[in-house]
Amino acid sequence: MITGCAGANEPLNETRAEAKAENAAAKSDQKQKNLPNIRMLATGGTIAGADKSKTSTTNYKAGAVGVDALIEAVPELQDIANISGEQIANIGSQNMTNQTLLKLSKRAGELLASDDVDGIVVTHGTDTLEETAYFLNLVIKSDKPLVIVGSMRPSTAIGADGPSNLYNAVKVAGSKEAKGKGALVVMNDRIASARYVTKTNTTTPDTFKSEEMGNLGVIANDIYFFNDIAKKHTKETDFDIAKIARLPQVDIIYGYQSDGRYLFDAAVKAGAKGIIYAGSGNGSISDEAKKGAAAAMKKGLAVVRSSRTKNGVVTPNPELEKAKLLASNSLNPEKARILLMLALTKTNDPQKIQTYFNEY
Ligand code: DGL
Numbered sequence: 001m002i003t004g005c006a007g008a009n010e011p012l013n014e015t016r017a018e019a020k021a022e023n024a025a026a027k028s029d030q031k032q033k034n035l036p037n038i039r040m041l042a043t044g045g046t047i048a049g050a051d052k053s054k055t056s057t058t059n060y061k062a063g064a065v066g067v068d069a070l071i072e073a074v075p076e077l078q079d080i081a082n083i084s085g086e087q088i089a090n091i092g093s094q095n096m097t098n099q100t101l102l103k104l105s106k107r108a109g110e111l112l113a114s115d116d117v118d119g120i121v122v123t124h125g126t127d128t129l130e131e132t133a134y135f136l137n138l139v140i141k142s143d144k145p146l147v148i149v150g151s152m153r154p155s156t157a158i159g160a161d162g163p164s165n166l167y168n169a170v171k172v173a174g175s176k177e178a179k180g181k182g183a184l185v186v187m188n189d190r191i192a193s194a195r196y197v198t199k200t201n202t203t204t205p206d207t208f209k210s211e212e213m214g215n216l217g218v219i220a221n222d223i224y225f226f227n228d229i230a231k232k233h234t235k236e237t238d239f240d241i242a243k244i245a246r247l248p249q250v251d252i253i254y255g256y257q258s259d260g261r262y263l264f265d266a267a268v269k270a271g272a273k274g275i276i277y278a279g280s281g282n283g284s285i286s287d288e289a290k291k292g293a294a295a296a297m298k299k300g301l302a303v304v305r306s307s308r309t310k311n312g313v314v315t316p317n318p319e320l321e322k323a324k325l326l327a328s329n330s331l332n333p334e335k336a337r338i339l340l341m342l343a344l345t346k347t348n349d350p351q352k353i354q355t356y357f358n359e360y
Contacts, residue, residue, distance in 0.1 A: 035173035036118035040085040042067035045125025047162040049154030060154040093125025109241040112142035119145035121174035126150040133194035137183035139241040145178035181234030191217035218306040248273035264292025278333040283314035306333040
């Protein structure tokens with residue numbers, strides 16, 4: 001009897017154990033289902049950088065590690081998201097071209113339109129990160145979180161900032177609070193708007209600042225948003241990545257003492273459709289450069305004054321406005337170039353272009 005009972009209990013115990021395991025698996029499946037689906041689009045940069053030396057933080061190879069290795073390096077990501085990756089490019093962001101920018105943005109747009117994706121994280125070199133981020137901020141037609149992240153130290157360095165930046169980026173991309181805020185840059189425990197943030201230091205991990213306008217939030221274990229972006233973005237703009245096939249050439253000319261018109265002439269000759277003049281102070285332009293700008297505008301180019309000070313508003317100037325020289329509002333020269341390229345896909349009307357600069 002006893003033996004019989006014991007014998008009868010064995011399969012029962014097995015069944016119970018199986019049921020328990022199934023239950024646990026179902027629970028974990030359920031848990032996975034409750035996690036946001038985040039797609040990571042990798043483009044290279046220091047976050048994917050590697051070097052033989054653990055103490056080298058400058059002479060490493062950017063874009064050496066692939067997207068799967070980036071995800072595997074931070075196993076904790078699995079606790080906060082169902083994460084999968086795609087390699088769009090593996091480059092230093094100084095080599096980001098309009099073509100790669102379009103490829104990345106189109107893919108981000110497609111993914112965000114899908115019900116299977118709750119948010120996107122783009123990994124990117126920090127050098128031109130703000131340009132890509134601002135472009136995405138203007139062309140993506142979705143409210144879902146879109147986060148751009150990089151690092152200042154390569155993945156092999158002591159105190160690499162990539163893993164924590166990546167973890168924070170995925171956390172923000174999976175959060176409800178990040179919806180409808182445009183493209184966000186997450187670095188060094190801060191959440192910044194792509195519209196306001198800029199790289200301010202060549203090497204330090206706290207390089208990204210939103211100097212005049214402030215950050216949108218911080219990550220202190222949890223996510224704390226405390227600002228909204230006042231400028232139009234994503235769904236509110238006239239630009240839709242699905243409809244943009246190519247971008248016109250827009251060049252930046254830096255203003256300095258004794259500058260001349262010849263750089264304007266060279267840009268026109270090279271096929272530019274627009275020029276950003278990084279003027280001194282409040283977008284001041286020398287008389288010689290003004291001649292270059294006037295000649296370019298006569299050929300149909302749009303010319304926008306920005307400021308090499310990188311802070312503050314370039315204010316309208318009645319005399320220059322009469323000459324149809326536009327003003328970049330508070331966009332720095334590299335972001336002004338991004339907006340002018342997009343504006344020129346829509347119009348050549350200086351007044352309409354100026355409206356874009358005032359509103360975006
Ligand atoms: N060359 C740089 C780039 O990819 C590396 C710098 C970085 O990612 O921080 O932008």
